[in-house]
Amino acid sequence: MQVLDRTKIIQEIxxxxxxxxDDRSALLPILQDLQETYGYLPDLVMQETAHAxxxxxxxxxxxxxxxxxxxxxxxxxxxxxxxCQTISCDLAGKVNVARQLENELGIKFGETTKDGxxxxxxxxxxxxxxxxxxxxxxxxxxxxxxxxxVPYIIVDCRRxxxxxxxxxxxxxxxxxxxxxxxxxxKPGEGLKAALNHTRAxxxxxxxxxxxxxRGGAGFPTAVKWxxxxxxxxxxxxxxxxxxxxxxxxxxxxxxLFHHTDMILDGMTIAAYAIGAKKGFFYLRGExxxxxxxxxxxxxxxxxxxxxxxxIAGKKGFDFDIEVRMGAGAYVCGEETALIExxxxxxxxxxxxxxxxxxxxxxxNPTIVNNVETFLDATLxxxxxxxxxxxxxxxxxxxxKIFSISGDCEQPGIxxxxxxxxxxxxxxxxxxxxxxxxxxxxxxxxCVARKDFNRTIAFEDISSGGSIIxxxxxxxxxxxxxxxxxxxxxxxxxxxxxxxxGNVKLLEGLKxxxxxxxxxxxxxxxxxLAETIQLASKCGLGQSSPNAFLSILENFKSxxxxxxxxxx
Amino acid sequence: xxxxxxxxxxxxxxxxxxxxxxxxxxKVCKAHSRQEGMQVFDKEQPNLVVLDVMMQEPDDGFxxxxxxxxxxxxxxxxxxxxxxxxxxxxDKDSEMVPVDVFEQKPIMPSVLxxxxxxxxx
Numbered sequence: 001m002q003v004l005d006r007t008k009i010i011q012e013i014x015x016x017x018x019x020x021x022d023d024r025s026a027l028l029p030i031l032q033d034l035q036e037t038y039g040y041l042p043d044l045v046m047q048e049t050a051h052a053x054x055x056x057x058x059x060x061x062x063x064x065x066x067x068x069x070x071x072x073x074x075x076x077x078x079x080x081x082x083x084c085q086t087i088s089c090d091l092a093g094k095v096n097v098a099r100q101l102e103n104e105l106g107i108k109f110g111e112t113t114k115d116g117x118x119x120x121x122x123x124x125x126x127x128x129x130x131x132x133x134x135x136x137x138x139x140x141x142x143x144x145x146x147x148x149x150v151p152y153i154i155v156d157c158r159r160x161x162x163x164x165x166x167x168x169x170x171x172x173x174x175x176x177x178x179x180x181x182x183x184x185x186k187p188g189e190g191l192k193a194a195l196n197h198t199r200a201x202x203x204x205x206x207x208x209x210x211x212x213x214r215g216g217a218g219f220p221t222a223v224k225w226x227x228x229x230x231x232x233x234x235x236x237x238x239x240x241x242x243x244x245x246x247x248x249x250x251x252x253x254x255x256l257f258h259h260t261d262m263i264l265d266g267m268t269i270a271a272y273a274i275g276a277k278k279g280f281f282y283l284r285g286e287x288x289x290x291x292x293x294x295x296x297x298x299x300x301x302x303x304x305x306x307x308x309x310x311i312a313g314k315k316g317f318d319f320d321i322e323v324r325m326g327a328g329a330y331v332c333g334e335e336t337a338l339i340e341x342x343x344x345x346x347x348x349x350x351x352x353x354x355x356x357x358x359x360x361x362x363x364n365p366t367i368v369n370n371v372e373t374f375l376d377a378t379l380x381x382x383x384x385x386x387x388x389x390x391x392x393x394x395x396x397x398x399x400k401i402f403s404i405s406g407d408c409e410q411p412g413i414x415x416x417x418x419x420x421x422x423x424x425x426x427x428x429x430x431x432x433x434x435x436x437x438x439x440x441x442x443x444x445x446c447v448a449r450k451d452f453n454r455t456i457a458f459e460d461i462s463s464g465g466s467i468i469x470x471x472x473x474x475x476x477x478x479x480x481x482x483x484x485x486x487x488x489x490x491x492x493x494x495x496x497x498x499x500x501g502n503v504k505l506l507e508g509l510k511x512x513x514x515x516x517x518x519x520x521x522x523x524x525x526x527x528l529a530e531t532i533q534l535a536s537k538c539g540l541g542q543s544s545p546n547a548f549l550s551i552l553e554n555f556k557s558x559x560x561x562x563x564x565x566x567x
Numbered sequence: 568x569x570x571x572x573x574x575x576x577x578x579x580x581x582x583x584x585x586x587x588x589x590x591x592x593x594k595v596c597k598a599h600s601r602q603e604g605m606q607v608f609d610k611e612q613p614n615l616v617v618l619d620v621m622m623q624e625p626d627d628g629f630x631x632x633x634x635x636x637x638x639x640x641x642x643x644x645x646x647x648x649x650x651x652x653x654x655x656x657x658d659k660d661s662e663m664v665p666v667d668v669f670e671q672k673p674i675m676p677s678v679l680x681x682x683x684x685x686x687x688x
Contacts, residue, residue, distance in 0.1 A: 200633050200662055207630070226626040230663040232656050358656060 004044050012037065013052045024053055025362070027063060027344030031070060032325060039075040046072075053344075066346040066492075067327035068123070069285045077112045077119035079157045082136040082286075083145075085122040086247040087438075087482045088405040088468055089132035093146070097133045098122075100147035104154055118157070124330060124486060126286050127250040129405035129468070130173055130412050139289040143170045172254035176428070178399045178415035179391065183379055187261035188306045190378035194269040195314050199229060202273045206377055208385035210397035214372035215241060215333070216440060216464030217539065218396070221377065224367050227357040228274040231365040236276040238267050238319075239361070239368040241338060243284045245330040246441035247486060248466035250403045251413050252371040256283075256290050259375055260297045264321065266374025268311065269381055271319040274367060279321040282338055285328045294323050330490040331540050335368035337492065348492045349538035372401055372465070393419035396457035400465060404429050406438075407471030422461075423452040431469040436476065436554065441466035442483045443543035446476075448554035476555040477562075481509045483547040491541065498541030501532040505548050515562035522560070526552065569687050570594040570611060574604035574631065575619035575646075580672075584617060584646075587676045588683070601627040605634060613641065615686055618666070620647040620657070629664055636665040642686040646679075648672040 016033055020026035027049070034045050041064050050057040064070040083089075083098055102108055105118050112119040128134035131143035135153070140161065142153060156164040174181065194202050207222035228236060240263065244252035255263065267279050281294060298321055301307040309318045329347045331337045336350035339361050360366020369377075376398060380388050392398045396418035405411045408431025416425065422439070426432050438446050439456060440463040447454065447461065454460055470479065484506040493499045508525040511517040529545035536542050552559065571593050575581050578599060585595045596611045598604035600622050608616065616635060620628030632643050643666040650657060650671055659669040668682050 198662065204630075204633075220624065223624055223626045226629055226663070230626070230629050230657055230660065232658050232660070 004038075004042055006044060006048065009034075009045055009048050010052070013049055017052060022053070024055060024344040025342060027053060027055075027060065028067075028327060028341065029324065031060070031064060032327065035070060039078075040071040040073070043072075063344065063346055066348075067285075067329050069328035074112060075116065078117050079137055080119045080121060081153075082121045082123035082126070083109075084124070084126040084128065084132065084134045084136075085482075086125040086129065086132075086486070087442075087479055088129035088248055089126075089134055090478075090482055091406055091470075091474065092132035092144075094133040096147045097135070097145050097150060100150040104150055118154070123286065123328065124490065125245060125247045125249070127244055127253040128170065129248050129250050129403060129466075131170065132405070136286060140168070141170050141289060142166060172250070172257070173412035174254065175404075175410055175412040176414040176416065178417070179383075179387070180376060180379060180399055180401065181259075181413075181415045183262070183383075185262060185379065185382060187301070188265065188304065188312065190262065190265040190381045191268050191272075191306060192312050194272060194381040195312055195317070199273050199275065202269060202381065203229060205381060205385055206273075209376075209380045209388040210385075210392075210395075211373065211376055211380060211388065212396065212458060213370055214376065214400065214464065215370035216246075216444075216462055218458040218462055221369065221373055224357055224369070225270060225273050227355075228276075228365045228367045231358045233365050235278075235362075235364040236271075236274050237361045237364060237366040238270045238274065238276045238279040239335075239338065239342070239366060240267050240279070240281045240371060240374055241333065241335065241368050242287070242371050243282055243326050243333040243338060244287070244371070245284055245333045246443065246464055246466050247483075248403060248405055248438065248441045248468045249464060250405075251401045251465050253287060253290070254413055255371050255375060255401070256287070257293060260293065261301070262378045263371055263374045264297060264301060265306075266369075266376075266378040267321060268306065268319055269377055270367060270369065270374065272311075272314075272317055274365065276367075277318050277320075279319065280342055280361070281321055281323045282326060282332070282342060283323060284326045284332075288325060291323055291325065298323070329492075330486075331492045331538070334538050334540055337538065338368060339366060346492070348494050349540070351537060370464070391417040393455075393457050393459065395459045400456070400463070402463070402465050402467050404467045404469070406467075406469035407431060407434060407474065408469045411469075416456075418457045419455050421453055421455050422447060425456065425467065426452065426469065429469065431471075433472055434469045435472050435474065436470040436551075438468040438470065438479070438547065439463045439466070440546075441468075442486050443540065443546055445546055446470075446479070446550040446554060476551050477509065477512055477559045480548055480551040480559075481506070481513065483551075484509055487540075487544040491544070492538075495536045495538075495541050497532040497535040498544055501528055502544055504528060505532075505545060509548070512559055513562065514564050517560070519560070522552070522556075568592050568594055569614040570596065571683065572596050572598065572604065572608055572611060572613035572616045574598045574601070574607075574616065574622075574628075576600060576622040577619070580619075584679070587679060591680050593683075601631045604631055608635065608639075608641075615683060616641055616643045617683075618643055618645050620645065620649040625649075632664060632666050642667045644668045644670065644682055644686060646670050646672060646674060 212218040332347040337347040341347040408429040645666040
């Protein structure tokens with residue numbers, strides 16, 4: 001049993017407060033560092049953290065219990081093996097890897113080996129959907145894991161990776177570049193171009209380009225910036241949403257690694273436009289291995305006067321960026337939940353209005369934009385709105401970076417214009433024999449063959465970039481079950497329709513799997529799904545039954561009247 | 568007599584303000600969107616603009632104010648309920664909200680007339 005020294009813990013927390021600040025917003029980073037030290041969050045550690053931040057211990061317990069990366073009861077192993085359970089990795093043979101991991105370690109998922117070396121867990125989307133099955137070992141990523149590789153990975157862990165044949169960094173597979181990905185800009189070039197204009201002019205350029213949020217919702221970027229710029233406040237914030245948690249999305253992982261400076265330029269341009277002095281880079285917990293690259297990039301920018309005081313010689317323009325890590329909560333991709341998380345609370349979405357552009361981080365005007373949006377904004381400031389408008393449709397300007405995975409010959413990252421039909425896209429990725437395509441991840445729509453002439457654009461089928469191709473042999477009921485399990489796990493629990501409704505939908509799918517669901521009951525479930533869409537307050541809840549509804553509408557005859565396999 | 572352009576996407580509000588201003592002796596021209604507002608402004612060359620904020624886009628009023636100030640020295644009275652609707656806290660500001668007076672809806676006709684008289688002097 002671990003003996004805890006209260007005095008030492010108090011001193012550690014005091015030191016961490018010097019790094020992260022002494023208000024509530026420091027709670028998550030402090031807990032993350034303490035878990036790193038102790039292997040889990042013992043009660044005493046949580047109590048002392050609460051005292052140090054002058055909040056009730058129940059508040060700390062509530063936060064620690066919300067995020068899946070925090071452990072409260074049992075010390076985690078020296079190596080935590082997190083196997084991705086998303087549908088793309090499922091299609092690539094995750095179940096066999098899981099079984100072999102259990103065989104080699106002699107434990108089940110959710111358990112820790114007796115020697116304290118290994119903890120085995122499932123996790124949602126690691127952003128490696130085109131190279132699945134994927135597994136994260138602490139902050140080290142493994143792609144295309146097969147059962148025969150499992151013992152070698154475990155041996156490497158036992159040797160503390162002093163010698164390993166597995167690559168340290170798994171490269172992304174960019175299959176097609178367009179005007180965005182093949183830019184030739186140098187760090188700071190976009191920012192300096194923007195600083196030649198007034199704040200209102202910068203927003204005017206973004207407005208003229210018609211740039212809409214690349215996270216999927218498609219809110220006009222210029223409107224968000226204009227409202228935040230016009231709002232009255234001494235403190236304003238720019239937040240980059242790098243919480244790429246949508247199953248099937250992995251393009252941000254590539255952008256963060258290879259276009260870091262363009263994204264940071266975009267954040268700084270936004271800060272200039274709205275009058276912000278501080279930015280946050282909210283990076284998902286699963287991308288911890290990218291943190292050091294981000295910190296290095298920020299340090300170089302400070303040295304080159306692209307961050308800090310009087311940036312690029314512009315008198316009075318001061319701005320800096322802090323990296324904050326998520327802790328394994330999909331809902332934190334929703335902007336108000338993300339802000340709650342930044343403030344040190346459970347990642348529960350807020351009611352809107354008020355909107356973050358006025359009442360964001362600590363009630364101050366805040367803009368939250370996607371990684372790709374900032375990249376696009378930087379390029380637009382240099383190359384102009386007209387250049388951006390050469391591609392796309394009337395209502396969806398420009399190109400979009402897609403993450404394409406599943407049953408196709410060439411999965412990977414593609415930059416394609418908005419307005420492309422699903423059939424054209426499938427031809428591009430060599431997946432023409434698909435029977436269905438999931439557009440927009442788990443919260444998106446499942447489109448069947450009959451609708452492959454529809455376009456991917458904000459005015460038709462919107463997408464944050466996730467495209468999962470399902471081949472002719474895929475069991476669509478299993479797909480629906482995978483997505484519903486995801487939402488049951490990731491619902492924040494605030495709204496009853498989402499919290500309990502999704503559980504009922506999943507139960508219904510399990511009944512269908514057993515071949516014991518009447519059409520009348522199925523229709524009831526579909527009405528319940530519509531209620532969840534209407535009665536949930538955030539985007540996660542409203543979109544959680546999308547896959548359920550679209551799969552059942554399109555594949556009813558495949559799903560009904562099943563005869564279960566004999567055990 | 569001075570000419571006032573009223574730009575608001577709510578036709579009832581435009582009519583009500585027009586009646587108040589016409590009774591006070593002003594000439595009135597009307598528009599219901601940012602785009603229409605700019606066209607009417609160019610054609611009618613009003614002496615003052617009464618401008619809403621949230622029209623087709625939530626920031627249309629701010630954008631139009633910036634466009635107007637870039638091409639003419641016309642006084643602008645921003646008249647909006649944006650603060651109450653969205654919870655946003657706005658006020659005039661030289662660069663992003665370049666208006667001369669910022670007033671919240673609803674406004675008493677006497678107060679509206681007083682503000683307009685002051686701006687036109």
